[in-house]
Amino acid sequence: MEGHWALPEFEILKDIPWIWTEKIDGTNIRIQWNGREVRFGGKTDDAQIPTFLLNVLQDKFTADRMKAVFTDATEVCLYGEGYGAKIQKGSHYLPDRTDFILFDCKVDNWWLARPNLEDIANKLSIGIVPIMGMGTLPQAVELVKKGYKSTIAHNKNYDAEGLIMKPAVELFNRQGQRIVSKIKFRDFIR
Structure with missing residues (x-):
């Protein structure tokens, strides 16, 4: 109201x-890194990630790339939206593909500030919400x-x-x- x-x-x-x-307007995605492996999840642990989006995430967020960006962190969680074709009204964003766009990140117990988010997005070659x-x-x-x-x-x-x-x-x-x-x-x- x-x-x-x-x-x-x-x-x-x-x-x-x-x-x-x-x-x-997309689907909430969590990308978790523990220093050894990358795990993908939705807003909740029970959320299902569509296969076509999971394939995109697995290509973008490899263990080698995460290790290169987060050298000293023990727990990292990237928060973003999976968006684009076949997700919500995503064809308005990306008519023929899906992608991930970053909106937040927690490293160990710290929520990162915007300049740090932009640095991570740049290093991982991913988009960030404007x-x-x-x-x-x-x-x-x-x-x-x-x-x-x-x-x-x-x-x-x-x-x-x-x-x-x-x-x-x-x-x-x-x-x-x-x-x-x-x-x-x-x-x-x-």
């Missing part, structure tokens, strides 16, 4: 600076309500799914969970 926040933290933090990234702006949560709501075009879609007339917002300085709630918000365009369609 508009004007009400999903969590009390959002109400308190609504007027601080947040970094906004484009929300990609920054759409910086501002308050009410400003982000207004942008999504108006709608905006996806900046990564092949179809230049494709409306973006929404925004993911993180405080400009990493913050956690009382349970130790990161404070991250999302707004989808479809939330405002009546």
Whole structure:
């Protein structure tokens, strides 16, 4: 419901600076590296990754590549979206193929900052979700309500799914969970 926040933290933090990234309409993917092997998963451990996407992930994230990028880390988890043809409305993004786009990374017990994410994306030759702006949560709501075009879609007339917002300085709630918000365009369609 508009004007009400999903969590009390959002109400308190609504007027601080947040970094906004484009929300990609795909399937949530986790890529885990323990220093020896690469494992692939979805948002939950029970999630099934389509074979055509798993093949792409296995080609991109080999043990040798992960070892070269994460030389000293004991536990790494890359978070991103599998997107493109045959995934959600992904043909608007990539009409004839699927890919992975990075949106987060945890190395050991540390969530990485944006410059570190960009460095990892560069070293692994993978995409990273684009920054759409910086501002308050009410400003982000207004942008999504108006709608905006996806900046990564092949179809230049494709409306973006929404925004993911993180405080400009990493913050956690009382349970130790990161404070991250999302707004989808479809939330405002009546």
